[in-house]
Amino acid sequence: MTVLQKSKRCGGYLHSTILIILLMVTVYCTPSFHCPEMVELGSSVNLTCYVEGRSNAHSYVTPSVTTAATCNLIDGKCIPSRNFNASVVNTSSSILTIHRTLKPHWGDWKCVNDPKKETCHVTVFKRPTCCITSDTNTSSLNEGDAVTLTLNLSNSYCSESSLIELTTGVNTTLIKRTFTNISDDVLTKQFNVTSSHFGVVSLIYTCSSRSWNVSCEGIHDLVQGALTHITTSTTQSTVTPTPDGRDAARRQRDLIAGITTPVLALVILIILVIVWKKK
Structure with missing residues (x-):
């Protein structure tokens, strides 16, 4: 009974030892692959593959599953293909250079060190150029304007x-x-102006997990205009046409003249009488 227990214990030790050895081998030969998460269309970018252990060669595989380069770390040489360039850094790493990033370069790249395949994902982007226009003068707006x-x-x-x-x-x-894969587009927005609209007009462009404020040509602000309230207290005469062609204002002037003339003549006559009596 004791012998059986010892055999089981030894078997357990053996399994543990094998597992530790496997883990050591895995860590010893595991490559590590680094690439930028976001790459601008047309720009240059480097992908780096690190290999820990005795493996002396690895390959770079594109998202379209073609070989971009194969590097031998011991010989210090890389064999690139087409528009790629590759070089050995030391006995444990190499660099793949994409001189001009194109649309087909987005996706999962692989650093292949048989039987291990490390991947990294590349997102390709290009910020838009833009222009904002309006059907009205945005430098002097009031609430309610369309x-x-x-x-x-x-x-x-x-x-x-x-x-x-x-x-x-x-x-x-x-x-x-x-x-998705936007290139050119025209977007319009119709609205009635409220107080919250006054201020800077901004365009925010987001690709994947990153955002940018994009400077557009054209309109940059919606500006509130000065409201002018004019109160007129001047009394205006109402012109009323008459059947004989004279308006009300003229009739009023004629009436005043008709009253004033006799009174003035009477006053002059009284003055003349007083002067005559004194003589």
Whole structure:
């Protein structure tokens, strides 16, 4: 009975020892692959593969499952293909260079060190150029004014889904659209101006997990105009046409003249009489 227990214990030790050896071998030969998460279309980028252990060669595999380069770390040489370049850094690492990132370069890249395959994901993007126009003068707006803004987008790209947000004033969203592989587009927004619209007009472009504030040509602000309230206290005469062609104002003047003339003549006559008596 004691012998059986010892055999089981020894078997357990043996299994543990084998597991530790396997783990040591796995760690000893595991490659590590590093690449930037976001790469701008047309730019240059480096991918680096590190290999810990005695493995002396590995390959870079593109998202379209073609070999970009094969490197021999012991010989210190790499054999690249087409538009790629590769070089050995030391006996445990190499670098693959993409001189001009293209749309097919997005996706999962692999550093292959048989039987291990390390991957890293590359998102390719290009921020849009844009222009914002309006059908009204945005430098002098009042609440309630009807405005239509037009957003022209061009030359944008995101290998993942992208988001366009046009905002103004106090974080007021005018346009919010999600796109896939957007290039050129025209977006419009019609609205009646409120107090929250006054302020800076901004475009936020999001590709995958990263966002940028994009500077657009054209309109940059929605400006509140000065309201002018004019109160007129001047009394205006009402002109009423008469059957004989004279208006009411003229009749009034004629009436005053008809009364004033006899009175004035009477006063003059009285003065003449007084002067005559004194003589």
